[in-house]
Amino acid sequence: MNLRQLRSLCEIVDHGLRISDAAGSLHRSQPSVTRQIQELEKELGVDVFLRRRNRILEITPQGQEILRIARRMLLDADNLQKVGAEFAKVGQGSLVVATTHTQARYTLPNVIRAFKEAYPGVNLSLRQGTPTQCCELVAGNRVDFAICTEVEEKFEGVLQVPCYRLNRSVITPPRHPLLRVKPLTLEAIARYPVITYEQGFSARGIVNKAFADHGLKPNVVLSAIDADVSKTYVHSGMGIAILATIGFDVARDTHLRRIDARHLFKSSRLNIVVRHNNYLRGYALAFMRLFAPRLNKADLEGLLSGRVSASRHPVLPEL
């Protein structure tokens, strides 16, 4: 058995069971890939694919099982490379972090500045998406880790480590009638057109639920994935926004007003999202600790290797 064979297997599956496509992506000739699979099947003594006259129809149950293990092995092969890179050139390499707009724009700038200073040799890049997309990137090992609010779905092999608690605020234009409602109520908010996050963000679910629980139906005039877009429309008078408090920048958003609404909406958790059994280079752990200093290296490695499991309801600092 052979890693090449396993790579072929995974690539075929990832390309919708088309050997030719897999071959292209592997930079191999197509017959070569065919043979890898044949030899794997011969050695394990099982059919991995269900064929019908020179055509692959589906993967067998055995194949599924084999695929799962193969993927883990390839991930480990990748990990070995990373270990090599880590020790060959400590502090040099690349780091890819997936995150949402809000975090990229409001939470991470300080972290990134500090990181760049500490690790000038690391090529840092951010991939932006919804929390769900971030988790998918982590699951597929396309990024080193993600920083985003929690996601309901479970992703195979993906671990969410809660770091902070995010509260909500209502953002209004200056002299908005809501500014005089004290304390702020959901009923009051529901009287005005609302701008908030799109489906797919946990915030959206929380906002919806809060209103629904009070038998209210907010008038959502715009869903955005982006706090800046939301604020732009608030400023233009289209409505008020319900955003994470961190999305309001006291220094720059002087043309807007913020009303704390933590008593109205459930807070959500801001997580670091990592892949199980993924080797994280030293500077990746350093980035995480810059983001959440309370994280402890040993704990994190325990979590990653699956030896320890995360406590489900830790006390989290607010951001």
Added chain:
Amino acid sequence: MNLRQLRSLCEIVDHGLRISDAAGSLHRSQPSVTRQIQELEKELGVDVFLRRRNRILEITPQGQEILRIARRMLLDADNLQKVGAEFAKVGQGSLVVATTHTQARYTLPNVIRAFKEAYPGVNLSLRQGTPTQCCELVAGNRVDFAICTEVEEKFEGVLQVPCYRLNRSVITPPRHPLLRVKPLTLEAIARYPVITYEQGFSARGIVNKAFADHGLKPNVVLSAIDADVSKTYVHSGMGIAILATIGFDVARDTHLRRIDARHLFKSSRLNIVVRHNNYLRGYALAFMRLFAPRLNKADLEGLLSGRVSASRHPVLPEL
């Protein structure tokens, strides 16, 4: 990178950093093994071993990290073979279970009888040892799983799944004065010579602690690893024995008497011990369920893959 290189690495480490020995065990020439390591080091760009003039002194920290991952990959390679065997010949193959004397002799006979009937094609073998030895066998992937009482030490990658609770009884010859002490007390027991398990069994620790907590010091005249040996000496009048209740066979031990002592000694847990990320063939899971029907296949697989973590204090049936 390839699996041969990783196998060489592990074998070298397992043979005390002697390449020649590793080569022998791998059925390869010694230069071949040397080259595997050189190529691995070249490809990863790290020194795995610290050499000093043609002699390997130790493994580098990088090497340690690499070794960990390599071992996991080789385990997975093994798992792939098992998946193959499983589907090629369902219900044929071999199963190796580590256990202690007491379980082999008193708990497992029924399980094994049922198993043999259900899977006549499986070559079942038992390896006997102390609980600690059983865990070591699991850790080293030398057995499929183990059934034994709990051990204090943590073994890397080894998972203990509690299944039953074991109580203690005092075993005496007929007409022993203790038989008239009701209720039985530790003070009463301490007046007589005691036979119990050797160090290394959780029972020994529990027994010692029970006496110590009452400021008593039992007069242990013999430590055995074996309930049958203990009973033999009880019968010969050497003393009374403190054993797991299951170690008393009402039908056959007519020449002995049993006094329930569950109120005096902490019960201990009887666990199934499995290795993390180990593929268990269908009949291995079947064996476990014959032993502990409350085990659920999906749960077990969840545990094995590390997705779920075991509840630490489940309610257990008594055996």
Added chain:
DNA sequence: CACCGTTACGGTATCCGTAAGGATT
């Protein structure tokens, strides 16, 4: 000198790509 790991070399087995074949839509 016995032992151990590294280097050098020649033969073999493996694996790749090209080309051709058979089946399906």
Added chain:
DNA sequence: AATCCTTACGGATACCGTAACGGTG
């Protein structure tokens, strides 16, 4: 006809084992 997987074949490559080499106790 176009697409897709499989089989066949020649050449390059990788890998193994033997033998020779250099340190070490």
